[in-house]
Amino acid sequence: MGFLVFNFGPLLYSFFLSLTKYSIVREPVFQGLDNYVQIFTRDRLFWVAIEKTGYYAVVTVVVGLTCSLLLALLLDQKLLGTSLLRTFFFMPTLTPVVASVLIWGWIFQPDLGVLNFLLRSLGLPGPGWLQSVEWAMPALLVVALWGSVGGSRMVIFIAGLQGIPHELYEAAHIDGAGLWTRFRHVTIPLLTPTIFFNLVLGIIASLSVFQLAFVGTKGGPANATYFYVLHIYYRGFADSEMGYAAALAWIFFAIIMAFTGIQFWLQKRWVHYEGAPR
Amino acid sequence: MSARVVRRAALYAVAAVLVAIFMGPFLWSLGSSLKTAREMTFYPPTLLPAAPRFQNYADVFGNPKVPMALFALNSIQVALLSVVGQVLSATVVAYGFSRFRFPYRNVLFVLLLSTLVMPREVLLIPNFLLFRYLGLFNTLTPLWLPSFFGGAFNVFLLRQFLMTLPPDLDEAAKIDGANSWTILWRILVPLCQPAIATVAIFTFLNHWNEFLEPLVYLSSTDKFTLALGLRFFQTQPNDAQEPRDQLLMAASLTMTAPVLLLFFACQRYFIRGIVMSGIKG
Numbered sequence: 001m002g003f004l005v006f007n008f009g010p011l012l013y014s015f016f017l018s019l020t021k022y023s024i025v026r027e028p029v030f031q032g033l034d035n036y037v038q039i040f041t042r043d044r045l046f047w048v049a050i051e052k053t054g055y056y057a058v059v060t061v062v063v064g065l066t067c068s069l070l071l072a073l074l075l076d077q078k079l080l081g082t083s084l085l086r087t088f089f090f091m092p093t094l095t096p097v098v099a100s101v102l103i104w105g106w107i108f109q110p111d112l113g114v115l116n117f118l119l120r121s122l123g124l125p126g127p128g129w130l131q132s133v134e135w136a137m138p139a140l141l142v143v144a145l146w147g148s149v150g151g152s153r154m155v156i157f158i159a160g161l162q163g164i165p166h167e168l169y170e171a172a173h174i175d176g177a178g179l180w181t182r183f184r185h186v187t188i189p190l191l192t193p194t195i196f197f198n199l200v201l202g203i204i205a206s207l208s209v210f211q212l213a214f215v216g217t218k219g220g221p222a223n224a225t226y227f228y229v230l231h232i233y234y235r236g237f238a239d240s241e242m243g244y245a246a247a248l249a250w251i252f253f254a255i256i257m258a259f260t261g262i263q264f265w266l267q268k269r270w271v272h273y274e275g276a277p278r
Numbered sequence: 279m280s281a282r283v284v285r286r287a288a289l290y291a292v293a294a295v296l297v298a299i300f301m302g303p304f305l306w307s308l309g310s311s312l313k314t315a316r317e318m319t320f321y322p323p324t325l326l327p328a329a330p331r332f333q334n335y336a337d338v339f340g341n342p343k344v345p346m347a348l349f350a351l352n353s354i355q356v357a358l359l360s361v362v363g364q365v366l367s368a369t370v371v372a373y374g375f376s377r378f379r380f381p382y383r384n385v386l387f388v389l390l391l392s393t394l395v396m397p398r399e400v401l402l403i404p405n406f407l408l409f410r411y412l413g414l415f416n417t418l419t420p421l422w423l424p425s426f427f428g429g430a431f432n433v434f435l436l437r438q439f440l441m442t443l444p445p446d447l448d449e450a451a452k453i454d455g456a457n458s459w460t461i462l463w464r465i466l467v468p469l470c471q472p473a474i475a476t477v478a479i480f481t482f483l484n485h486w487n488e489f490l491e492p493l494v495y496l497s498s499t500d501k502f503t504l505a506l507g508l509r510f511f512q513t514q515p516n517d518a519q520e521p522r523d524q525l526l527m528a529a530s531l532t533m534t535a536p537v538l539l540l541f542f543a544c545q546r547y548f549i550r551g552i553v554m555s556g557i558k559g
Contacts (some may be wrong), residue, residue, distance in 0.1 A: 096487040096504075104303060146300070163542075237494055
C-alpha cells in the first residue's frame with residue numbers, strides 16, 4: 001500500500017533530519033538534540049509563534065464553532081429560502097484563501113477601504129488593519145471566520161441537528177421546558193459527538209494556519225501575526241535550515257498529537273453517544 | 279401567536295444581516311473589479327462603477343509581466359491529474375480494504391486513518407528533499423504525483439460506501455466468471471458513482487486552492503499555479519504610478535469563479551460528501 005510509503009517513511013526521515021545540521025548544500029551532520037535545545041532556549045521567534053498561533057487557534061475554534069452552530073440552528077428553523085441561505089453561508093468557504101485575503105485586503109484598506117469608510121461614518125476611528133500591530137490579528141481573524149464558519153462544520157452541525165428525534169423536543173415541551181432549557185438539555189447533549197468531531201478537526205486546521213498570514217501580512221507587522229507554520233517555512237525554505245525546520249515540524253507534530261490525544265481522552269466525560277455501549 | 283410572528287420576523291432580520299456579511303465582500307470586489315483606476319481612488323468609495331469596465335478582466339490575462347493564462351493552465355493540469363490519481367488509487371485501495379482479507383488489515387486501516395490527523399507540515403520537508411533528489415524541483419509533478427498513492431480521507435469515504443453494497447453482487451459476478459478487476463470496474467465503480475464524484479470534487483477543490491506546496495516546490499514564474507501567481511497583482515503593477523487594485527479584484531474573482539461554478543453544478547455531492555465524512559464509521 002503505497003500511501004504508507006508517502007507518510008511514515010518521510011515521517012521517520014524527518015525525525016532523523018531534526019537531529020542534524022543540514023543546510024541543503026552540505027550533507028546532513030548529526031548533532032543529537034542540539035536543534036531542540038536551541039529551539040526551546042534561544043529561539044525567541046519560536047515562542048512568539050507559539051503565542052500567536054495559540055491565540056489565533058483559541059479564537060477561531062471557540063468563536064468559529066459557536067458561530068457555525070448558531071448558523072446551523074438558524075438554518076434548522078425552516079425559514080423560507082433556507083437552501084439559498086445555506087448557499088450564501090457556504091460560498092466564502094469555497095473561495096481560495098489567497099483570493100479571500102486579497103479581497104479583504106481591499107476592504108481593509110486604511111484610507112480608501114469600505115470598512116473604514118463605514119466606521120468613520122459612524123464616528124469611529126478607522127484603524128490601519130493589516131498594517132497595524134494591534135489590528136492585523138483581528139483583521140486576519142475576521143477573514144478566517146468569514147471563510148470558515150459557513151463551511152463543512154456548519155453542514156455537519158445541520159446533519160447532527162436533523163438527527164435529533166422530534167419526540168424528545170415534544171416530551172421536553174410537555175414537561176414545561178422552555179426554549180433555552182430544551183436547547184441546553186436536549187440539543188447540546190445529543191449534539192456532543194458532532195461537536196467533538198468538529199472540535200478535533202477545527203483545532204488541527206487552526207494550528208496549521210499559514211497562507212492567510214503569508215499573503216496578508218508576511219507575519220508582520222512586528223511579528224504580530226507570526227504563526228508557527230510561517231516559522232517552519234522561513235527557517236526551512238528561506239534560510240535553508242532543513243534540520244532545524246524538521247525539528248520545528250516535529251514539535252508541531254507532537255503538539256497536534258497531544259491535543260488530539262487529550263481530546264480523545266476527555267471525550268469520555270462529555271461526549272454522549274446515543275445507544276452506544278461505552 | 280403574535281410572539282411567534284415576532285420571533286419569525288426577528289429570525290428573518292438576522293438572516294438578512296448575515297447575508298449582507300457573507301455576500302458583501304463578493305459584491306464589493308465584483309463592483310471594484312469593474313471600476314477604472316481613477317474610480318478606485320474615490321472617497322467616499324462607490325459600490326458600483328459609473329460604467330462597468332470589463333476590459334479589466336482582459337487586462338488580467340493580457341499583462342505581459344504576469345502570464346495569468348499560463349498560471350490557469352498549470353492549476354488546471356495539477357488539479358485534473360490529482361483528481362485522476364485520487365479516484366484511481368483511492369478506489370483500488372478502498373476496494374482492497376472492503377472486500378479482501380489479508381494479514382494486519384485492521385491495523386493497516388487504523389494506520390491509514392491516523393494519517394488524517396497528521397499535519398502535512400511534518401511531511402513537507404522530507405517530501406521536498408525527496409522530490410528535489412529526484413530532480414523534480416520546479417516541476418508540477420510533486421503537486422499531483424502523491425495523489426496517485428491514495429488519500430486517507432478518500433479511501434475512508436469510498437470504503438464506507440463500498441461496505442454498503444451487498445457482497446452478493448460480487449459473488450454473482452464471480453460465478454459468471456468475472457475476476458476481481460472486472461468486478462471492481464464493471465460492477466462496483468458504476469454503483470459508487472456518487473461517492474467517486476464527491477472524491478473528485480473535493481480533490482479538485484483542494485488542489486485548486488493549495489498554496490503551501492506550490493510555494494515550496496515551484497521557483498520560476500512560468501510554473502506557478504494561480505494561487506501563487508495571484509500575488510503578482512499585489513506587487514507588479516502595469517505601471518508603478520497606477521493603482522491596480524481593480525485588477526487584483528478581477529484576478530481574485532477569476533480564480534474563485536471555477537470553484538463556485540463547480541459548487542453550483544454539483545451542490546448535492548458537496549453536501550452529501552461532508553455529511554458522510556461527519557458520520558464516523
